[in-house]
Amino acid sequence: MQLKQLVKSLPHEPTPEKIRDQALYKELGLREEEYGHIVRHLGRLPNWTEVGIYSVMWSEHCSYKHSKALLRKFPTQGPRVLQGPGEGAGVIDIGDHLAVVFKIESHNHPSAIEPFQGAATGVGGIIRDVFSMGARPVALLNSLRFGELTSPRVRYLFEHVVAGIAHYGNCIGIPTVGGEVVFDPAYDGNPLVNAMCVGILEHDKLQKGIAKGVGNPVIYVGASTGRDGIHGATFASEELNEASEEKRPAVQVGDPFMEKLLLEACMEMVDQGLLLGIQDMGAAGLTCSSAEMAAKGEHGMELNLDLVPQREKGMTPYEIMLSESQERMLLVVEKGMEEKVKAICDKWGLQSAVIGHVTGDQRYRLYFQGELVADIPVKTLVDDAPCYAPEQKVPDYYRENETICPVEQVKDVDPQEALLQVVSSVNMASKRWVYQQYDHMIRTSTAVRPGSDAAVIVIRGTDKALAMSTDGNGRYVYLDPEQGGRIAVAEAARNVVCAGAEPLGLTDCLNFGNPEKPEVYWQFAQAIEGMSAACRELETPVVGGNVSLYNETKGQAIYPTPIVGMVGLIEKREHITTQAFKAPGDVILLLGETDAELGGSELQYLVTGKISGRPPRLDLEKERNVQQTVLRAIRSGWVRSAHDLAEGGLALALAESCIDGKLGAHVSLETDLAPVVHLFSESQSRILLTVSKENVDHVRTLAEENGVACTVLGEVTDHPELTIQVNGQVVIHQPIAKLTQRWEEAIPCAMSPSSI
């Protein structure tokens, strides 16, 4: 009955011939050879709408064209994995017919030019990814990188990014329970804003972003479509430059209230079993969600764009398809269920509209004012995106670093002076200024609030809890991407182990520079090697994530910064452990070995103003052994506190546990290293434990069985002082009150420079 229609071009848009002749596709980020592929796929010249659709679907952000080949190296399977990469978020079984759903995603470019909305919509997007799986979002985390706070621009970015995250998470009512913030000149023009969401799912409620069943309706729910965020995905796939400010309209504006309504409505639809498929309209908006759903379902789709709820008059198909307006969801339901969906949307005051239907011919057809305006084989958008394996080159700096000896740079520093500098470094100091702006207690399930190694939330109705942490050290990865990649995974796992959890799996956000530069691509490839090796050894599969490339300003790449979001399962609530010292008389033990490893350390940075040399090395077998020892000791009930040794080394870990526990410590150790080197080395695979006296031998025996070095360092005291003796000499003797004050005030002072 339907006649074969010709694909039209709108009068005011460039004609297909003009797009070809003037290479207008380049403005949309497509290469000449990519344009050639499109012409072959269509068997004709594409019109402006079609070029736009291909350009976003084949952007780095949506297609992973520079990373796909490398991402295949990640282990993604495991006995508990219910859903690996490829859907909105990864899903891991946690027993009791429950699963944990989580994902991390970047919003770096938008946050660089519009920090409040950029960060807020980053949070909104990741929440939608989680509830589009059918899960109830229960926690948010983030990982932030900025330049140095001495710059007014950086203070502005930091303040507004934090406020944007707070605004969205607080309003929608999901606690922001953890995260990290690092300041380094490497991120000066290109801050990183990575947001993670964790949800809990009942197994039988698992949803997929899929379109199936010929004739089934495609339903649009949520906010109406405006001209905001057009080409956001393409913008995220370019370097930042002076002209980036002009792309401010590519940043979307978030409305967490709308998302709260959307969340509750979708949860009701999931509960009633109404949905065949659901996908968030995130990057590349309606285009990406509808095309991916059709391609995954091996079906086609026809959409009538006149039916799409629109916020502005006169929007073109190109604008409607490429808009990244927030708080929208695309649904596919069984024919006949439309009214039930509408009733739920009406209750929550949400707009909804049937905008099309599923077809059986794997074509992606768009109609606008009665005309066919796009007709594309849908699989070519999703599965036939180009795949590049750029050239790799070992950077010169990496070779030059081989001969540098960081120990020589710092060995003469007074340990006491070093500790005072480290505790008051904004990177090491208390992040209270940040997390007190986040509601971290709503949903009343937060058992370990921000400030410990990992946050913990309890799972209501069970005795279980989830530990979660985000981690990534760009300095280490810069100095040695392979080792740095291992460390990123290992440390995130160590953090959740210290909370009493078994690491289950991770999501990653790979923040790198321009992959078309051979040195950057080498960093990227090496980091993935290192991460994959650690994932295999620690049995923590990668169940989802995001790649953010082109993080450069004025041709200068950021430190390669893979961020790992790790989730672990605590079997019993009584295993929940924090880093704070608990009681005077408890014995302080150090598991693991300390070597002279100061390359990329906080102390090296504070002393020399830069990082150099090689970073700490990570032996995966040792790492695994130390983690298993600590987890067994916690589960045996022997551990009072556990704290991962990370940036700032042993000295900072001791100080933090004292500050947090409002107790003192007396520590005495023997070493062949210079005291300052031993105390501030950032050797990996080390965990600080406190145990009551009667359990010391248990833990030592367990460590010995596992081949883990275990040293008694001293004991927790009720004198409010930290005293550290090295080889019989007191090298640090500081009141906890003074350390606390320096540690607490560092960021507030840096944020109000006039009061210094």
Added chain:
Amino acid sequence: MRFAVTVFPGSNCDIDAIHAIKDVLGESVTAVWHKESDLSKYDAIILPGGFSYGDYLRTGALAAHSPVMEGVREAAEKGKLVIGICNGFQILLETGLLPGAMRKNDHLQFRCSIPTLRVENNETPFTLQYREGELIQIPIAHMEGNYYCDEVTLAELKRNKQIIFRYAGENPNGSIDDIAGICNRNRNVLGMMPHPERAVCDWMGSSDGMKLFTSMLQYWKENYGAA
């Protein structure tokens, strides 16, 4: 005792209030959608925290005109217990069930922490199990908790002992006279910025909020006799 928890679009502490009443206090509780206006079958009403209507216009301003607020007003007039927590307090101010108004925190940031409160008046249905002057820890989480009223109102609040909770340490929002919670003259309507429902188990960081709910239960049993 039958509790109702009102649910407005954008309420988000409703589940926490329900959890505190049902699972910790062990009493009956019903979530009541904002379009209901008949609350006659409930003994106490909780207006929970959150961002009703996204805080658009002013915090609590739109929710104050919801049908359910007619039921709340009636319940208050009949002497039933009404408690507004955080956004619920803001709504009670907007409806005029409590005097005064709310401003943005004086430091202009959202603040989430566990401050110490002093129980200023324990002769109310909400505080009878606390000691007068007792120091308790109850979490806060708000952007607009800077309570304000004019001098005449403040003098009246003091004279009638309507100031129920004050911040005992640092004032986290700049509220006048360190006010954290006030009640009406009849003592049956309480508004407070801190969240007692977030302090009902030790692992939450504090269980000091529990006595507020057990006080309500005791008051109701004594006055309406749990048959």
